[in-house]
Amino acid sequence: MTLPLLLIILVLGELPGSYCTMKTVGDLSLLEGQSVTVPCHYNPQYISHVKYWCYGRMKDFCSSLARTDDPTSAPNVKGKVTIADDPTQHVFTVSMQNLTEGDSGWYWCGVELGGMWVADSTASLYISVIQGVSVVNSMVSADEGRSVTVQCLYSKNLRSSEKRWCRSGNWNSCMVTDSEGTFSSRNVLIHDDKNSMFTVTLTQLEMRDSGWYWCGAGQQHGAVHVSVTPQATTRATVSPVQYLKTTGRTPSVMGTNDPHSRPVWEHLLVVCGIVLLVMTVSLALWKLRKHYKKKQKHQRTNETNDNFTMCPWREGDYKNTSVIFLNAPAQQVQML
Template structure:
């Protein structure tokens, strides 16, 4: 009874999906001659365990390509495969470059658990290495007047083929690289690295440049869309600075129409000063007249003395001024 139960446990442990401690991405398609990077996630309890990457249809018989405890242990990798563990993120990264069609197949992310009765924790991914082309980004956008660059990837068997950049729907618009993998015009520049990618740069973009294009190599092509955004003009609210002219006024030469060239006597301060002066003089004369009236009331009719009295006004006379000597002999002579 015990033996059948053990067999059931072992069988269940080997079933796909029975262990979810390691996970990775889905199936991948890679151009021949290109590279691929695969993240393998694991549970935190496996931080100190050895991680590995192997190739084969079945995990039990897969060929090891790289291990975290000995990165140089897989001769089949030939330096094309690297593995690196990141314990802080609980993931190890596998990179493969210069892929060929023979590299297509099943691969496994594995965490070595050890022990006779405990199988390793693994996750599988199928990688297909194909011929053809692809674009790093199939949707590009840029502002009017600026530039944009398209990156076109191609497989290994297309390295010696000429590369083309064409406007979709217009075969006569194709621009083709020369024997050195170059093309240059007023606004378009193409460069082929002769490995797995060529770039197309369009300068001084105009609104009419918006639309669909395609990268081509041999009989392969891939579509790329370019969107050109119109420039937005910002209206300045600051008025333009005008040239300021400085006028030097000559105080000796002034125009009568110039509000700053009024005569001195038209100044409000001068007018107020003159009015105040006239009022002060009138008030003083009025006080002097009142003083004369008071003295006349206290003065006798035949008073003879040598005093000199100044009475500049007579009753009703405000224009003439008289000097009267009250000395009798002097008055007799005058009469």
């Protein structure tokens, strides 16, 4: 039981991803003709060790593509694969140029530890090289009235194909590049670099431009969503002095933005309130004065009547009564 178990452990130990002392990125999917740079992180105790990059299903049988101690160890890939170590960051990077479909497969980051019974520190990833079209950013946005640029990538076999920009669901909306790899309209510009990417620039965006689009080459295409956001509205403020200088007209009742000043209409209300109060007080005083004069007149009338009131004469009171008129001739005096 010991020998079969040991064989199983050895076989499993050769499978990709079985060594975890080193870390790298996950699996990658790239377009043909593109380049890639892969970081390989190792432990600090491996600073002085040789680092390598190899290709193959199993680590012990993989083909070495680059080593830090001998950069020319793989002449067949010279210039296509480069390796560089950064001991201060405990990472070495591997760059691969102009990938083709034949480059798809398992790759290994490795630190050579040496010794027959000591396994190297490794990490694996799968790189898939495909033909087609993709976009750098599948979700783009811009404010209304502004511009936005979409970057569309394509594989090597599509370099000579015409490039298209279409609104999803509407084939009649497609805009196609000419023989020079360009297209220009009032609000759409397309430029093809004839290598691996063409760009689509949308100008003077409107709210109705929001939606799904796709950029295509040959029979391949990649989807992208364009989002147009409403433009923020800002209201300019003009001081009363500047307003008078520029227009020469009377500023409006709200012609000041000074938080400590009052609008003109508030001053008018205050003046009107004061005038109304004065008029009310004046009217009240006038009515009181009129009432007082009427009362005084009534009192004087009553006093006069009291002074001229004569007691009634009883019968016989006038008998033996004589009336003497002073300063009158004696012969004019008569007895009543």
